[in-house]
Amino acid sequence: MKQIILATKNPGKIREFKQMMKKYPFEIRSLLDIAYENEIEETGATFEENALIKAREIAAKYKTTVVADDSGLEIDALDGAPGVYSARYAGATPYASVVDQRDGSVVRSDDANMDKVLAELEGVARENRRARFVCVLVMVDEQGHETVVRGTCEGEIWHRKQGENGFGYDPIFYLPEHELTMAELPEDEKNKLSHRGNALKKLEKVIGRDI
Secondary structure, eight states, X not given: OEEEEEOOOOHHHHHHHHHHTTTSSEEEEETTTTTOOOXXXXXXXSHHHHHHHHHHHHHHHHOSEEEXXXXXXXXXXXXXXXXGGGGGTXXXXXXXXXXXXXXXXXXXXXXXXXXXXXXXXXXXXXXXXXXXEEEEEEEEOTTOOEEEEEEEEEEEEOSSOOOSSSOTTGGGEEETTTXXXXXXXXXXXXXXXXXXXXXXXXXXXXXXXXX
């Protein structure tokens, strides 16, 4: 069975990718599955540059097909921020717990990131809270061929956290046509609409040729 390594340690992304790619006869492994301990420095200025950095590093080391993702939230009223800094917007290490300096309580970095966004948009009218999720996927195959695709999902920033599903900024990302936040959608419905799902649909045209 052909192996594909997902160049991420983000549990939420791993779960979504494995769910969306289960139709293919591939062994899907993440950096957590292969116990890859190094941290890949995301020094790029764009989602595309960061995804390429991750995909190339893992493909060179393991000599197998790699899919890397770089994704984030762009908010028009914040001139596109948090953008490539989405995972560490509040200054915390991504996916780790951080201590709230106000009261010493432990909060997830996701919550800290959302709190910062909500604070920055306090008082901003709904019509000026437009935003989008962006996902860039890079696949590097065993021959070193690179494929780059981009998917987006348009919405707006809700005025409070709402919903228990998903991860990242999902609880504050509102989809007007569904009258729900991304975190209120069932996982299979979210995967149909999400930036990551839209990017994967484009990548599937390349993956499908290898089946």
